[in-house]
Amino acid sequence: MSAPTAPAASAPPAIITEALHKRFGDLVAVDSLTLTIPKGEIFGLLGANGSGKTTTIRMLTGLMPPTSGSATVAGVDVVHDPESVRHRLGYMSQRYGLYDDLTAEENLRFYAGLYGLVGREGKARVEEQIAALDFTARRRQLAGTLSGGWKQRLSLACATSHRPDVLFLDEPTAGVDPAARRHFWEMIRELAHGGTTILVTTHYMDEAERCDRLAILWRGRLEAVGRPHEITAQLGAPTLEDAFIALQLRDQAAA
Amino acid sequence: MNDRIARWPFWAMLRKEFIQMRRDRLTLGMMIGIPAIQLALFGFAIRTEVRHLPTLVLDEARTRESRELVASLVNSSYFDVVGEVRGRAEIETRIGRGDAAAAVVIPHDFTRDLKRGRGAEAQVIVDAADPLSSQSALQGASLAGLNYRPTTRARQALELRVRPWYNPMLDSSTYIVPGIIGVLLSMTMIIINAMSVVRERERGTLEQLIVTPVDRTSLMLGKIVPFLLVGYVQVSVILLLGRLLFHVPIRGSIPLLFLMAFPFVVASLGIGLFFSTLVRTQAQAMQAGFMFIMPNILLSGFMFPRAAMPEPAQWIGLALPLTYFLTVLRGILLKGVGFEALWPEFLAMWGFAILIVTLSVRRFHKTLE
Numbered sequence: 001m002s003a004p005t006a007p008a009a010s011a012p013p014a015i016i017t018e019a020l021h022k023r024f025g026d027l028v029a030v031d032s033l034t035l036t037i038p039k040g041e042i043f044g045l046l047g048a049n050g051s052g053k054t055t056t057i058r059m060l061t062g063l064m065p066p067t068s069g070s071a072t073v074a075g076v077d078v079v080h081d082p083e084s085v086r087h088r089l090g091y092m093s094q095r096y097g098l099y100d101d102l103t104a105e106e107n108l109r110f111y112a113g114l115y116g117l118v119g120r121e122g123k124a125r126v127e128e129q130i131a132a133l134d135f136t137a138r139r140r141q142l143a144g145t146l147s148g149g150w151k152q153r154l155s156l157a158c159a160t161s162h163r164p165d166v167l168f169l170d171e172p173t174a175g176v177d178p179a180a181r182r183h184f185w186e187m188i189r190e191l192a193h194g195g196t197t198i199l200v201t202t203h204y205m206d207e208a209e210r211c212d213r214l215a216i217l218w219r220g221r222l223e224a225v226g227r228p229h230e231i232t233a234q235l236g237a238p239t240l241e242d243a244f245i246a247l248q249l250r251d252q253a254a255a
Numbered sequence: 256m257n258d259r260i261a262r263w264p265f266w267a268m269l270r271k272e273f274i275q276m277r278r279d280r281l282t283l284g285m286m287i288g289i290p291a292i293q294l295a296l297f298g299f300a301i302r303t304e305v306r307h308l309p310t311l312v313l314d315e316a317r318t319r320e321s322r323e324l325v326a327s328l329v330n331s332s333y334f335d336v337v338g339e340v341r342g343r344a345e346i347e348t349r350i351g352r353g354d355a356a357a358a359v360v361i362p363h364d365f366t367r368d369l370k371r372g373r374g375a376e377a378q379v380i381v382d383a384a385d386p387l388s389s390q391s392a393l394q395g396a397s398l399a400g401l402n403y404r405p406t407t408r409a410r411q412a413l414e415l416r417v418r419p420w421y422n423p424m425l426d427s428s429t430y431i432v433p434g435i436i437g438v439l440l441s442m443t444m445i446i447i448n449a450m451s452v453v454r455e456r457e458r459g460t461l462e463q464l465i466v467t468p469v470d471r472t473s474l475m476l477g478k479i480v481p482f483l484l485v486g487y488v489q490v491s492v493i494l495l496l497g498r499l500l501f502h503v504p505i506r507g508s509i510p511l512l513f514l515m516a517f518p519f520v521v522a523s524l525g526i527g528l529f530f531s532t533l534v535r536t537q538a539q540a541m542q543a544g545f546m547f548i549m550p551n552i553l554l555s556g557f558m559f560p561r562a563a564m565p566e567p568a569q570w571i572g573l574a575l576p577l578t579y580f581l582t583v584l585r586g587i588l589l590k591g592v593g594f595e596a597l598w599p600e601f602l603a604m605w606g607f608a609i610l611i612v613t614l615s616v617r618r619f620h621k622t623l624e
Contacts, residue, residue, distance in 0.1 A: 061466045062466065063417070063465055063466075083470075086466060086468040087468050090465065090466075091466040093459055093462050094459075095458065095459030095462070096459070096462025097459055097460050097462060097464075098460070099275065099458075099460060100458070101274075101275050101279065102274055102275065105383055106271070109267075109270075110267055110271045111463075111467070112267075112475055113264070113266065113267025113270070114263075114264045114267050114268075114468065114469050115465070115467060115468060116263045116264075116468070118266070158463075161462075213595070
């Protein structure tokens, strides 16, 4: 694993949340979440299903307004002005957001077009992505007929055609084979080296280990935050998985 | 600069919609298949004029004149003689059994009265349990009465001439087929468009679109413009089939019809967009579409004349764009009237289109809630 990228002291944090809160009726999905994520970091949100990971990402991408609290992404207040930050953030949802009835190339062109990459510039960008992703042989294949790993790769490309400053990945590797997952993480690492800040949710422990820093969400609350080894130390567990299970047991004991 | 940025997502949307449309068999089917099926269904099966009523004859006069009257009724094509009877009681039983739907009774003194010029009387008895058939029978009887010219010279007491304009054959397909263009157009436009937005929601691509810089207007226009084309293909298909299969007249200007169809198609697409902001699944979108179409079919004047409706029903009709478009269709196709007669409808449809599209764009928030 490469060393965590040290944030430049001068650069402002890429993501700041303060007491971010989301309630659906009686259910508190996210409970006063306060986080600061420096530029260029791969930050993992770890948690079980229903722990508030997706809701957090949706609030940070402007898909959902929070009940209260504030959030700043790339220096823009996403709660009050989500439109101004759209050019600077990329988002890959659990469902990939691909058009099954469009070819790989058409999907890329469409998303590039939405970000204003058109004409010669757009074409060049699409060609660049097709080459970088090894999509040449599959460029005319309908996205719906691609295998999970290729879909995931294409989805990442669509989310990054405009070279966003901040990239949100919501369980990007669910249902993908280990080789494709490894390749995917190499691409993520490369993007982070280029200065992209990445917030990724996962419930795979091996993926969590690859993050620079982690936050463990439990029923919408932030339980622990830090580098993977700091978290295991904090919770007195030999591995992340043990730490995760320890949390679950503690929660059940309290209930 | 801002304008330029705002315009690009629209072109990307447009391009994408066209590619998807080309690959989507359902849309293509809706464009051509559904019009063909519906046209055949409505045009051939739905007849409001009833011809060839099985008819009994009770001819008490038994003269040449009375036989000529029967022949004249048969010639009107409204009546088919299925039997001669000897008495009124037999008429009652056979109509009651359903063997016959009408009976002609020519009394003994028919020919005598005719010759004296006193205004001879014959009777047509009709099974009026079905008002549509009975009306046809009445109509047929009066037409036959008018055309009845006995060879014997006779002076008629009263002469009444009915002149059916625009549709001299009183053929209901002439009336129904132009209406089908309107009904089918609004049905497919509403459903196709609502489903297309809801499908994006279901498949998760809408979520992806929301995080991009695409603005609501580009998104909505991207969903309207490609389907305008579908609408025009549909109008052309139905017109062509209506002409070939039903010999529907085209007396007015086709370019005018296409011009007038524009606000109607936009209004229908707007309703589809509006529904897409109310429903969650494609099945719900389909249901909402049909629920909207029902009152349209009943209240717009497609099947039943609006003049016959109670006032509240007429007011509801005025709130439906189809009501105006039907006036336009029948006006152009059957009467050959021009824009000078139809501009109020044109304006009404535009008003509705602008209202509903604005409302949908406002309702469509770029969030998932």
